[in-house]
Amino acid sequence: MTEPTRRVRRRDGVRRLLPPVAAWLVANLVSWLVAKASVAGDGSPVAYWSTDSRHRWDSGHYLSIARSGYEMFWCRDRYPSFRDVMCGNVAWFPGYPMSVRATSATGLSYEISAVLVTEVSLLGMFAVLWWLLGARLTWATGLTLAVGTVFPGGMYFHAMFPIAMGTLALLLCVVGVARGSWALAAAAGFVAVACHPVGAVAVGMLLSSAFFAWRGDAWPIRFAKAGSSAALAGCGMLWARWLMWQGTGRWDAYEVLQRSSYRQGDLHEPFGEMRNAYGFPFSHWYTPQGRLPWLVEHSLAAHRPQLWLNTAFVLLILATAAVRLLRDRRLAVPEWAALVLTVAVFFAPFFAGAEMSWYRNHAQMFVGLILVARMSRWVQVPLLLLCTVQYFFLGAMFFAGVLV
Template identity: 30%
Template sequence: MPRQARSAVRPDGDSAARPNRLVRTWSYAGLPLLAYLLGHLLHGAAAYWFGFDWLSADSRIRWDGGIYLGIAENGYQAGLCAQIYPNGPNPDGLCGNAGWFPLLPFLVLALTKIGLGSAAAGVLIAEACALGMLIALCRLLASARTAVKAACLAVAALLPSGVYFHATFPMSLVMLLALAMFLLLVRGRWVLAGLTGMVAATAYPLAVLLAPAAVVFLLIPPGRWAWRRLATAAYVGGLTGLGVLAVFGVMQLTTGRWDAYLAIQSSNYGHGVHNPFATFRTLIEWQPTTVSAELVFSTGLVLLAVAALAVAAVRRQATVLDWTLGAVYGPLLLITPLVVGASQAQFRSHTLLLPIVLLLRHLRWPVAAGLAALASPLTFLMTGLFLTRALV
C-alpha cells in the first residue's frame, strides 16, 4: 500500500480506538463516580433536613471519629481509669485512646506534616477511599452487564451505615484495602494480596477476618492439594494476621502494654464472647427502631447474598470468590460483632459487608435496584442519627 494511503487510514483507526477507550474509562470510573455522587446526594439531603452542613469537615467528626484524629495529634495514651477519669465508674480498669487501631491516625499524621489540618486530612482520606472502593468493586464486577453493575454499585453507595464511609473513621479505608486484596487474589498475586490484608488489619479489628477468607479462597478450588498450595494459603492468611500483631507492637512501643487495646475494650465496653442469638434479640428489643432496622437489613443482605450464591452454584456460575464471600466472609462479618457483644457498634461493622454486594450480580438487576431503593430511606435516617450524635 502506498505511504500516503497508509497515513490516511491511521486517523480512522485512532478515532475508532478512542470511543473504545472512552467506554472502558466510563465502565471503570464513570459508574463508580455516579454511585459515589448518588451517596453524597442522599447524605447531603439528610444533613440539610437535620440542619447540618454536609460539606463541612466538622459534620464528619463524631465520637470515635474524634478519637482517631486525637491519636494523630497527640499519640497513644493508656493508664488506669482512676487517673484519667477520677470520677469514672471503672477506676481499676485501663482507659485511654489505645482502644483504636493505628492506620488511619498514622495516615492523618502524614498529611498534617504537609500542612493539612487533621480534620481536613481525615475527611480527605475517607473520601478518596470511598471513591476508590467503588472503583475496585466495579473492577470486580467487570463481567456483569451494565444494568447489573449499576444496581450493585447503587447498593454499595447507599448502604444504611454508609455515612461512616465519609466520616473520620477507617471504614472506607478498610474496604478499599479489602477489595484490593480480593482483586489481587483473583489475579493470583498472592504476596501482594497478603501484604494488602496485613495493612488492612492495622486499620480496624474486624479486618482480621480477611485472613480466613484468603485461606478459603486458596484452598477451595478443585484440584489436588499439595504442600505448595497449603503453604501459599498459610502465608497469605498469616500475613494478614501479622497486621494485628503489628498493632500489638505499636501498643507496646507507645503505651508500654502490648494488650492495651484488649484491656481497654474489655474493661470499658464489655467486649468478650457472647451468644450471638441473644445479642441479636437484645439489640432488636432495646435499640432505636432505625438502628434495629439497619441490623435486619444487613442480616437480609447476607441472606440474599447466600441465596445468590446458591443460584450461581445451580447454574455452575459460582466463582471461587463467590464461595469465599457468600459462605465465609459475609456470615463471619455478620456473626462476629454479635459474638463480641451488644456494646459493639454493629451498624459500623456492617460497612465491611460491602464486598458481598458482588454476589448480587447473579440475580436480575431489579433485585439489586430494589434493594438500593429499600436502603435509601434507612440511609437517610441513619445519617441523621450520626449527625445528631445518636450513633457512636
C-alpha cells in the same frame, strides 16, 4: 501505536471510570440530602461539608492516635469524678490514623486529612468493585453500584472512621485472590486487619482460599499460598500491638482497656448479642434537643430495622450463592471470597459483643455486592428501594448525634 488509537483508548479509559466516579458523587449527594433533612444533637442545622458533621465519639480516638500515638491511664488520674476504669485510645487500631498522619504531612489539618482519607477510600471502593464486576455497564452492574451508594451503614463511609479504608482493603484482598496475586492478597489483608478488628475476617478468607483460589497450582502450593498470605495479613494485628506497646509499655493494653471500660475482649454468644443490639436504647442516651424534623423524630430507633435489613442482605447473599452452585455447579473466585467475607463480617461484631457499633461494622459487608450483581432484577430493585429508605433513617440518626 498511532495517535488516533491512543485517543480511542483514552476515551475508553475515561468511560470506564465514569460509573464508579458517578456512584461516589451520588453517595455524597444522598448523604448531603440526609444531612439537610436532619439537625445536630444541639438542634442546629447539619453542615454536611464540614468536618464536624463527620466526627463521632470514636473519631476523637483515631485523631488522637494520628496526632500523638497511643496512651492508656486510669481515668481517675485525670478525671477525679470519673468511674474507676481504664481510659485511653488503645482500643482503636492504627491503620487509619497512621494514614491520616501521613496525609497531614502535606500541611492539611488532621480533621481534613481524616475526611480526605475516608472519601478517597470510598472512591477506591467503587472503582475496585466496578473492576470486579467486569467494568461493563449493564442493568445488573448499574443497580449494584446504585445499591452501593445507599449501602446499609454506609453513612460511616463518609465519617472519620476506618470503615471505608478497611472495606477497600477487603475488596483488594478479593482482587488478590481473583488474580492469583499472593502479594496483593497478603498486603491488602494486612491493611484490613490493621484498620479494624473486623478486618480479621480477611485472615479467615485467605486461609479458606486454598479450596477455591490459586487453581493453577498444585494442592501443596495452594495451601502454602493460602496459609502464608493469611499469616502475613495477621501481622497487621502484630503491628497494631507493637505500636500500642510502644505507647503504653504493655502488650496486653488492648485487652485491658476493652475489658475494663467496654466489657469486650472475650467471645460472646452471637444470637444473645443480636438481641442486646436490637434492644439497645440509643434514643434514651442521645436525644437531640428542641423541635425535631419529621425524619429525625422517626429515626431514633432506626437501628432496629437496620438489623432486619442487614440480616435479609446476608440471607440474600447465601441464597444467591446456593442458586449459582445448584445451577452452574460453581462460583467464581471473587464470589467465593465475597461469600466468606460477607457472612464473617455479619457475625464478627456479635461474637465480639459490639452492641453499640455493629451497624457501622456491618457496612464492610459492601464486599457482598459482588454477588448482588448476580441477583435477578426483581430482587435488586426492591433491595435498592429498601436500602434507600433505611439509609435516610439511619443517616438522620447519625447526623442527629444519636449514633456513636
